[in-house]
Amino acid sequence: MSTFDSDKAAETHRHLHSHMPSDPALRVKALESLAVERGLVAPESLDAWVELYADHIGPKRGASVVARSWVDEDFRARLLDDAAAAIREFGFEGHATGHLKAVENTKETHNLVVCTLCSCYPFSILGMSPAWYKSVAYRARAVREPRAVLSEFGVDIGADISVRVWDSTAELRYIVIPERPAGSDGLDEAALAALVTRNSMIGTDRDLKGTS
Amino acid sequence: MPAPDPAFERFAPDDPLAPDAPVFAEPWHAQVLAMADTMIAAGHISAIDWAEALGAALRAASDQPDTPDTYYIAALGALEKLSAKAGIDATQQAHRKDAWAEAYRRTPHGQPVTL
Numbered sequence: 001m002s003t004f005d006s007d008k009a010a011e012t013h014r015h016l017h018s019h020m021p022s023d024p025a026l027r028v029k030a031l032e033s034l035a036v037e038r039g040l041v042a043p044e045s046l047d048a049w050v051e052l053y054a055d056h057i058g059p060k061r062g063a064s065v066v067a068r069s070w071v072d073e074d075f076r077a078r079l080l081d082d083a084a085a086a087i088r089e090f091g092f093e094g095h096a097t098g099h100l101k102a103v104e105n106t107k108e109t110h111n112l113v114v115c116t117l118c119s120c121y122p123f124s125i126l127g128m129s130p131a132w133y134k135s136v137a138y139r140a141r142a143v144r145e146p147r148a149v150l151s152e153f154g155v156d157i158g159a160d161i162s163v164r165v166w167d168s169t170a171e172l173r174y175i176v177i178p179e180r181p182a183g184s185d186g187l188d189e190a191a192l193a194a195l196v197t198r199n200s201m202i203g204t205d206r207d208l209k210g211t212s
Numbered sequence: 213m214p215a216p217d218p219a220f221e222r223f224a225p226d227d228p229l230a231p232d233a234p235v236f237a238e239p240w241h242a243q244v245l246a247m248a249d250t251m252i253a254a255g256h257i258s259a260i261d262w263a264e265a266l267g268a269a270l271r272a273a274s275d276q277p278d279t280p281d282t283y284y285i286a287a288l289g290a291l292e293k294l295s296a297k298a299g300i301d302a303t304q305q306a307h308r309k310d311a312w313a314e315a316y317r318r319t320p321h322g323q324p325v326t327l
Contacts, residue, residue, distance in 0.1 A: 020316045024288050025240040030308035031292060032247060033327070034300045041250050049246040054235045117267035119283070128235045128245075134283045136274055170263035 058127035061092055062175055063196035065125065067189045069102075070180040080104060083175065092125060100125070103166060104177040105206065110157050112150065112165045112203035113174045114142035120168035122175055126201060133202065143167065153204040176203045183210025241284045248291050257294045265290035 021029065035041045065087055069076040078086040083100040100122055103111040115121065116139050121129040132138050141149050146163045150156070157163055166174045178200040184192060199205035236242040251257045269286035276282040296302055311327055319325045 019321055020313065022238075022240070024285055025238070026309045026312050026316075027288055027292065027305070028240040028243045028247075029312045030305050031288075031295055031300065032243060033312070034304060034308055035247060035251070035295065038299060040254070040256050040295075040298060040300075041247060045250050046243065046246045049250055050236075050239075050242045053245070054242055058235075118263050118270055119266070120263055131280050131283075134280070136270070136278045170259035 053123065053128055057092075057124065059196075059198035059201065060193065061090070061125045061127075062122070062198070062201045063193040064090065064189070065102075065175070066177055066196045066201065067192035069177055070184075070192055071189055076177075079177070087125065099172050101166075101172060101174050102177050103164070103174055105179050105203075107179075108161060110150075110161050110163050110203065110206055111174075111176045112142060112146050112163060113168060113176060114139055114165060115168040116140070116143055117167075117169070120170055120173055122173040125175065126198060130198070150204065150206075153199065155204065155206045157206070175201050177201075178206065178208055181208040181210040237280055238284070240288075241280070244284055244287050244291055248287070248294075251294075251298070256298050261294060262290070265294050269293075 032041070032043075032046065036043050065079065069079050075086065079102045083102040086102075087100070103113075105111055115133075119129055119134045119139075121133060123129065138149065143165050146165050147157055150163070168174055178196065180192070181195060184195060187195075195208050195210065197205045197208065200208055248257070248262055252259050252262055266287055269290040270283070272289075273282050273286045292302070292305055295305070312325075315325050315327050
């Protein structure tokens, strides 16, 4: 014979299907609800931000900038002069913090971007940074031994090519303009953009393939 | 050649054969950055203060495993400190966190959780 205690069953059910958020998730909820009450943030702004960066803003934006720099010399000159001003013509939405500098790879030079302090990154045109960009190991080693780091990304830089490492700050972020790949003649801007990898715009990729 | 740094191995370059990972592994990861960037955009905290606070929190966590969770917990700590300067002090934050935990405990599964 068995008995059934509905309250106890409900309690057991709650226990089994615990939906208690993790400690940091509760801290975020606390902060968010207080910030909303104080009028420091609007809940709809936070929701819109998360949707934008989780689903919509990614490296395709940067890739379209790079592709245009390959086909339009005037744009390339403007981009290298003042990247933040040059990319305004793309009409990207999203909050771009500080200034942006475009640095171009050449036959003789390779550029690599890092943020040694924290994780400053041009996320309004490249989307959220990859996990490795935020890692202690990358932030420390990219400056100390950039060629070794590049080699681990499968990029072997010849001794005749100099490597420049750019340390991002809250006020100045970088995008690498990789070289246009051989075999990409005749492709239009959209097709060219499809050849540009996210890592090539950070500098952890170098030789792009001429066909996607 | 020295042995590869085990921490870096965890952050190995992306596996081209792996399925696309979500941008944010946890919703709260996204919410931390959303709050920070929104508060910067609104002028409640400065971009430089954010970078310095995040940098200090990451340095303080340098003995922790080199993982995304460590990064985002450091980012949350930095945001909590800057929020205190913007008028939401640590005691209020702690009380509110306890209130949310209690709300989750008393709310049956599947129903919206409110304070």
